Amino acid sequence: MSVTVSQCCRCEANVVDCSNLRLTKFPQHLPASTTELRLNNNDISVLEATGVFKTLSQLKKINLSNNKISEIEDGVFEGAGSVMELHLTANHLDSVRGTMFRGMGGVRMLMLRNNRISCIHNGSFTGLTNVRLLSLYDNQLHTIMPGAFDTLPHLSTL
Structure with missing residues (x-):
């Protein structure tokens, strides 16, 4: 079953707040003027x-923290070139592939x-040339390949 923004989310100015709703998928029909998606x-x-x-095209911030995300399909963020902040804290991701972003x-x-x-490979962050802050704290990292952050x-902050 698909959920639309008007059925469940709170919208104020250009912020769409769909937090704490037990959603299992992205809501559909987000307003084009959205600058922040919670x-x-x-x-x-x-x-x-x-x-x-x-x-x-106006989206600047996406907060997906505290979900159960274990998989990010390649291409999910196509069209998200204006996003400046992506929060994926406290999920179930076990790897990072360059194509996922x-x-x-x-x-x-x-x-x-x-x-x-557990491991950061070469190319894990391919295409993210503007990243200034990358937080990997409190993971199960045991291997960071040489050149992984090249x-x-x-x-500037890791």
């Missing part, structure tokens, strides 16, 4: 490549703390 504290386990971000070239803050990530030329 989907934290839900039950989302897979981020599916549905094209939802292709109509959200394709389309997010503008992101400056990437919060991946408190997941289950694709992050503006990284």
Whole structure:
């Protein structure tokens, strides 16, 4: 069953707040003027490549913290080039692939703390050339490959 924004989320100005609603999927029909999308504290386990971000050219911040996300499909963030902050704290991610963030070239803050990530490979952050802050705190990291952060030329805080 699909859920639309008007059925469950709170909208104030350009912020769409769909937090704490036990959602398992992204809501449909998000307003094109959305600048911040709050989907934290839900039950989302897979981020599916549905094209939802292709109509959200004003979007600056996505909060997906405190879900059950274990998989991010390649291409899910296509069209999210204006996003500057992506919060994926406290999920179930066990790996990071460069293709999972394709389309997010503008992101400056990437919060991946408190997941289950064990290894950072070369190319894990391909295409994220504007990232300045990357949080990997409280993961299960045991291997960081040499050059793993070479694709992050503006990284200042790790």
